[in-house]
Amino acid sequence: MSRLRVHAFTITLDGFGTGTDQREDAPFGDGVEGLHDWMMPSFRGEGAGVDDAAFRAGDEGVGATIMGRNMFGPVRGPWPDESWRGWWGEEPPYGHPVFVLTHHPRPSLPMAGGTTFHFLEATPKEVLARAVEAAGGQDVRLGGGVATVRAFLAEGLVDEMHLVIAPFLAGAGERLFEGLDALPAGYRVERLVPGEAGNVHATVVRR
Structure with a gap:
């Protein structure tokens, strides 16, 4: 049975997965420089x-990826065109179907290496x-951004989560955990490793 896994999702000690003012030249925003060192x-x-x-474990046994619009790129609102093709160049590292949650769907985007991005307006389920x-x-x-992971956690859909605390x-x-007051009832910390x-x-x- 397929599990929904979060891997290598990095947050600061005070729980932030992104900083302020995300943009093309600062994909994770300001104030979190060094987050992924x-x-x-x-x-x-x-x-x-x-x-x-831990980094490599995230690719093991994975046949599809889900991400939010903000993880795919910096473009907000309706797509002005289809020129933005992701942060990863013409051969993204996924090698399998990737489902991008967005309020502004666009045609599926096949890329080199077996990755195809599918743009869906859909619920987490x-x-x-x-x-x-x-x-x-x-x-x-399950990739980012923060709001996407939070939405799946809120519905109890995530089976396992690997977080890295910077x-x-x-x-x-x-x-990441903003507004998730019920999280402790559904999840537990299994281990901590430096x-x-x-x-x-x-x-x-x-649980």
Whole structure:
């Protein structure tokens, strides 16, 4: 049975997954510089230890991905055209169907390497059903942004969540757990593991 998993989702010590004023030259906004420093060695092929293992685990057994419009790109509101094709160049790293939640659907976008972006106006349950079918028995990975993960958590749809807590405070931006007062009733912290970059890896699972 397919599970819905969050992986390598990084937040500050005070719970912010993004800073303020997200834009093309600052995809995660201001005030969170260094948020993803822990994974940079893995991107360069130089990773090792706990951080690298956690980074790579996010691709294991995943057959589809769900993300929000803000994770796909900086364009807001109606699409002016279809020139924006994601942050990742012509061969995104997914290699499977990716479902982008948006209030402004556009035609599906096939890319090199097996990735196809599908743009849907749907509820979390509806898009999860589509992704599970596309995953062909493998798990579904839930990407960002913050509001997207929060929406799936609010409906209790997430089975497992790997959070990385970065060792600094942001003070402003989007907090992952904002308004999720019922979260402790449905989820528990399974383990905490320190990483090499001063960060902490937290595994949160459904009760």
